[in-house]
Amino acid sequence: MKFGVAVYPGSNCDYDTYRVIRDVLKEDVQLIDYRRTDIDHYDCIILPGGFSFGDYLRPGTLASHTPLTGAIKDFAKKGKLVIGICNGFQILTEAHLLPGALMPNIHGKFVCRHQYLRVENADTPFTNQCEEGQILKIPIAHHDGNYFVDEDTLRKMEDNGQIILRYCDEFGNITEEANPNGSIRNIAGVSNEKKNVFGLMPHPERASESILGTEDGLYILRSILEYHS
Amino acid sequence: MDEKILSAHGLTLEEYKRIVQLIGREPNEVELGIFGALWSEHCSYKSSKPFLKVFPTEAPWVLQGPGENAGVVEIDDKYAVAFKIESHNHPSYIEPFHGAATGVGGIIRDILSMGARPVCAFDSLRFGDPRNDGKRNSIKDAKPIVHGVVEGIGFYGNCIGVPTVGGEVVFDEVYAGNPLVNAFCLGILKKDRIFRARATKVGQKMVMVGSATGRDGIHGATMASAEFSEESESKRPNVQIGDPFFGKRLVECTLEVMEKGLIVGCQDFGAAGFAGSTSEFGAKSKMGVRVYLENVPLREEGMTPYEILLSESQERMLYAVDEENVEEVLKIAKSYGLEAAVIGETTDTNRMEVFYKGEKVADLPISAIVDDAPVYNRPRKEPEYLQKTRSFEQSTLPEVNIKEAIRKVISSPTIASKEWVYRQYDHEVGINTVVKPGSDAAVIRIKWAVKPEINSEKAVAVSSDGNGRWVYLDPYEGGKRVVVEAVRNVYITGAKPLAITDCLNWGNPENPEIMWQFEQATKGMADACRQLNTPVISGNVSLYNETVLPDKRINIYPTPTVVAVGVLDRPEDAIPSFYQEEGDFVVIIGETDKQPIVNGSEYLKEVHGTVSGSIPPVNIEMEKKMMAFIHENRKMIKSAHDVSDGGLITAILEPAFAEEKTFGLDLQIETYHRPDFELFDEMRSIVVISVSKSDLPFLEAKAKEKALGFKAIGQVTKEPELHLKIGNYEIADSMEELKSLWKNSLKNIL
Numbered sequence: 001m002k003f004g005v006a007v008y009p010g011s012n013c014d015y016d017t018y019r020v021i022r023d024v025l026k027e028d029v030q031l032i033d034y035r036r037t038d039i040d041h042y043d044c045i046i047l048p049g050g051f052s053f054g055d056y057l058r059p060g061t062l063a064s065h066t067p068l069t070g071a072i073k074d075f076a077k078k079g080k081l082v083i084g085i086c087n088g089f090q091i092l093t094e095a096h097l098l099p100g101a102l103m104p105n106i107h108g109k110f111v112c113r114h115q116y117l118r119v120e121n122a123d124t125p126f127t128n129q130c131e132e133g134q135i136l137k138i139p140i141a142h143h144d145g146n147y148f149v150d151e152d153t154l155r156k157m158e159d160n161g162q163i164i165l166r167y168c169d170e171f172g173n174i175t176e177e178a179n180p181n182g183s184i185r186n187i188a189g190v191s192n193e194k195k196n197v198f199g200l201m202p203h204p205e206r207a208s209e210s211i212l213g214t215e216d217g218l219y220i221l222r223s224i225l226e227y228h229s
Numbered sequence: 230m231d232e233k234i235l236s237a238h239g240l241t242l243e244e245y246k247r248i249v250q251l252i253g254r255e256p257n258e259v260e261l262g263i264f265g266a267l268w269s270e271h272c273s274y275k276s277s278k279p280f281l282k283v284f285p286t287e288a289p290w291v292l293q294g295p296g297e298n299a300g301v302v303e304i305d306d307k308y309a310v311a312f313k314i315e316s317h318n319h320p321s322y323i324e325p326f327h328g329a330a331t332g333v334g335g336i337i338r339d340i341l342s343m344g345a346r347p348v349c350a351f352d353s354l355r356f357g358d359p360r361n362d363g364k365r366n367s368i369k370d371a372k373p374i375v376h377g378v379v380e381g382i383g384f385y386g387n388c389i390g391v392p393t394v395g396g397e398v399v400f401d402e403v404y405a406g407n408p409l410v411n412a413f414c415l416g417i418l419k420k421d422r423i424f425r426a427r428a429t430k431v432g433q434k435m436v437m438v439g440s441a442t443g444r445d446g447i448h449g450a451t452m453a454s455a456e457f458s459e460e461s462e463s464k465r466p467n468v469q470i471g472d473p474f475f476g477k478r479l480v481e482c483t484l485e486v487m488e489k490g491l492i493v494g495c496q497d498f499g500a501a502g503f504a505g506s507t508s509e510f511g512a513k514s515k516m517g518v519r520v521y522l523e524n525v526p527l528r529e530e531g532m533t534p535y536e537i538l539l540s541e542s543q544e545r546m547l548y549a550v551d552e553e554n555v556e557e558v559l560k561i562a563k564s565y566g567l568e569a570a571v572i573g574e575t576t577d578t579n580r581m582e583v584f585y586k587g588e589k590v591a592d593l594p595i596s597a598i599v600d601d602a603p604v605y606n607r608p609r610k611e612p613e614y615l616q617k618t619r620s621f622e623q624s625t626l627p628e629v630n631i632k633e634a635i636r637k638v639i640s641s642p643t644i645a646s647k648e649w650v651y652r653q654y655d656h657e658v659g660i661n662t663v664v665k666p667g668s669d670a671a672v673i674r675i676k677w678a679v680k681p682e683i684n685s686e687k688a689v690a691v692s693s694d695g696n697g698r699w700v701y702l703d704p705y706e707g708g709k710r711v712v713v714e715a716v717r718n719v720y721i722t723g724a725k726p727l728a729i730t731d732c733l734n735w736g737n738p739e740n741p742e743i744m745w746q747f748e749q750a751t752k753g754m755a756d757a758c759r760q761l762n763t764p765v766i767s768g769n770v771s772l773y774n775e776t777v778l779p780d781k782r783i784n785i786y787p788t789p790t791v792v793a794v795g796v797l798d799r800p801e802d803a804i805p806s807f808y809q810e811e812g813d814f815v816v817i818i819g820e821t822d823k824q825p826i827v828n829g830s831e832y833l834k835e836v837h838g839t840v841s842g843s844i845p846p847v848n849i850e851m852e853k854k855m856m857a858f859i860h861e862n863r864k865m866i867k868s869a870h871d872v873s874d875g876g877l878i879t880a881i882l883e884p885a886f887a888e889e890k891t892f893g894l895d896l897q898i899e900t901y902h903r904p905d906f907e908l909f910d911e912m913r914s915i916v917v918i919s920v921s922k923s924d925l926p927f928l929e930a931k932a933k934e935k936a937l938g939f940k941a942i943g944q945v946t947k948e949p950e951l952h953l954k955i956g957n958y959e960i961a962d963s964m965e966e967l968k969s970l971w972k973n974s975l976k977n978i979l
Contacts, residue, residue, distance in 0.1 A: 110655070114888075139657050
């Protein structure tokens with residue numbers, strides 16, 4: 001399978017993601033400069049975490065207007081797989097490839113921690129190796145992860161199984177205390193209607209080796225491989 | 230020469246005369262500016278230099294000692310690490326957010342200029358006690374400074390993608406008007422690709438890359454070399470503004486031109502800006518430099534040569550480039566959206582010649598600027614306060630309720646968990662952080678995939694320490710103890726300590742008592758380094774950490790921040806700080822039979838409200854025994870945490886407070902001493918380990934063989950309750966409540 005990892009100026013999880021796909025998944029992977037548009041030969045594009053363009057404007061806004069993101073829109077239209085992690089998720093909402101928006105954390109501070117997540121839909125290209133209701137432990141690290149979407153859209157997304165991950169406690173309860181950033185209904189990850197575009201605030205690439213404390217990110221990365229095979 | 234003009238440049242009349250003598254004429258305004266910046270305490274180390282010579286700086290594994298942008302030690306046959314710590318104290322009081330942010334940016338570029346990929350940062354912070362906010366006169370509240378500094382560090386580190394993996398936060402009133410912000414960075418590199426701040430040939434081009442130059446931070450170095458007064462507010466324009474997005478692109482650009490072999494030397498623009506970087510470059514290359522200021526990309530119109538030379542605008546680097554590679558370097562820099570320009574070249578004149586639009590605005594021998602700065606042998610005198618503090622007798626202390634005292638000490642802001650701080654730092658970016666913040670030392674893998682590819686099986690353990698109170702009470706012994714403490718935190722992970730870097734934060738060197746502290750502490754530190762075979766490979770001195778109030782002067786405690794770095798053969802083998810399993814035995818090793826002393830302890834300060842007592846000599850032979858014992862038996866030692874701030878009881882309790890689990894403890898400590906002395910002493914070399922029951926006899930026999938104190942004092946239990954028998958006292962408490970005090974106290978105060 002051929003992965004491409006987008007590199008925007010200011011991306012800083014690009015090399016981590018690249019390394020995990022190359023060294024842990026042992027799959028073909030390349031870094032793609034934000035000025036390029038020739039991406040049809042990839043099977044999956046990953047928009048990595050970081051601070052694209054410094055996040056000096058609203059996070060993800062500037063990156064959503066680059067040539068590469070334009071090409072990713074066409075790529076997604078063709079039904080190919082796109083996954084945005086953290087800043088990548090912010091870029092995908094800014095590019096309107098995913099509904100909703102990511103606002104500053106409700107407490108106004110950056111938060112870095114290991115976080116429990118509940119899998120809400122295991123029938124997607126990104127979660128088919130999970131079971132519905134499974135609890136994953138994956139790190140988060142963000143300042144703007146407070147997901148918001150209007151009630152109508154939210155209802156449609158819920159009916160259509162687009163809410164993929166929610167923040168929960170270690171037993172899978174969706175509680176206010178388990179919500180690290182104020183996200184509506186504890187939402188941590190969502191997909192588009194067709195389920196080929198997925199955005200999530202947690203970092204699966206930081207949870208792919210046991211020595212780092214958790215391998216649960218591999219459930220997501222291996223789902224992509226499974227879907228493609 | 231008008232003394233006012235001289236004083237604006239931080240120069241004395243004597244120093245001015247020396248300049249005239251060195252260059253054989255009166256300097257012009259631009260030249261005076263160059264001297265003012267380069268001869269500042271911050272750049273020239275004129276008060277501290279003679280004392281820094283006592284530090285050992287060499288070992289077979291040291292590839293680069295002090296004198297470059299950072300020191301370098303080898304990790305295995307292919308790879309090395311570069312590291313250094315630096316202060317950003319003065320800017321952080323005036324403008325906490327940007328002061329701290331630029332401190333992080335500056336140290337990252339120091340590491341970068343050695344050719345290393347920066348992979349982790351530490352921050353050692355000292356603030357006033359936030360519980361005293363609202364009660365001070367003429368000094369700002371501590372809380373907003375804490376918030377600003379922590380946010381500033383997060384802003385820069387998180388954005389540039391260098392994980393902040395550890396540090397310290399200490400609260401004491403002496404730092405209220407002069408907080409300490411010491412930033413450390415470590416980078417990884419190939420042993421055979423170390424870059425240095427030098428050109429290799431005459432005629433090589435000097436290329437400036439990064440941010441455009443503005444008027445920010447002019448005279449930052451001079452400011453950092455003066456004490457604080459109420460006028461400091463007016464120095465806000467001297468503080469630089471950090472831009473981590475530029476910083477990140479500068480990191481990638483620099484590593485790319487290095488990887489492609491396009492540059493021969495590299496230097497960042499730090500204190501004294503353009504004047505500092507170009508002249509130091511010339512001095513280290515043993516060449517002259519000719520620079521053209523009109524080529525410098527500017528952010529503001531109408532900047533004078535003086536301003537361009539002395540601006541401390543951030544995110545700028547200087548490369549030495551062979552002429553044939555210049556075009557390619559400029560192209561790469563521009564592809565990262567960076568400003569880039571050829572601003573000069575090396576010459577064979579040994580002079581710094583500065584041109585602006587065809588006019589020569591400065592022409593100075595480089596040696597005069599860099600090497601001939603005055604060195605002061607400042608008067609030194611043993612401080613008077615020591616007579617009083619030394620006469621302290623702990624037997625005069627009233628007895629206290631031990632249970633209450635434990636609660637008080639573990640909830641003091643200095644001892645309590647720093648989770649509120651490190652949650653705001655991305656400590657995992659880079660996917661190398663094996664042991665995360667909250668432990669004695671951080672453990673970092675040495676791996677990277679892109680620019681450059683690095684793949685070592687080893688890991689480094691890093692820890693910082695700097696108990697100013699100990700050094701205040703006995704500079705020599707305290708200095709020694711600070712080194713020992715940092716090194717101990719590294720070896721209790723099972724790592725082999727390699728070297729240290731230090732940041733010496735001191736008061737006003739013109740005060741003989743302060744200078745005496747400096748001389749004594751550096752001697753103590755040097756002796757400890759020598760005995761532990763951990764040379765000093767880089768560092769920085771910050772003087773004039775003094776607050777001038779209308780009625781008095783407050784000097785900080787003499788505070789050396791030491792960061793120790795050690796190597797682990799396999800990151801998997803790192804010994805955790807936390808207990809692992811119920812039923813395991815809690816064992817103390819080391820000076821287990823020594824008489825306890827609470828002098829200078831957190832207990833004395835928090836519970837009895839006094840900072841006093843003499844500091845007994847540290848037993849370095851015992852440290853070496855413990856180091857060997859832990860290293861040899863690392864597979865059997867399930868957790869290790871050393872006794873330091875907060876004493877034995879803190880060292881026993883903290884390992885039970887892991888993130889996701891709270892253990893109980895059933896302990897019996899036999900002692901003839903007062904229980905408070907036994908529990909809160911910080912002066913004995915003791916490490917608290919936990920081991921499984923089956924390994925206990927073997928380890929005990931091993932320790933006996935080596936004449937190492939070894940006492941099993943109880944067991945880890947499942948129910949989160951504390952049962953402690955000590956001498957004739959018995960204490961029962963809820964571990965959940967103790968954990969909550971420890972975990973939430975700082976958050977609640979802030």
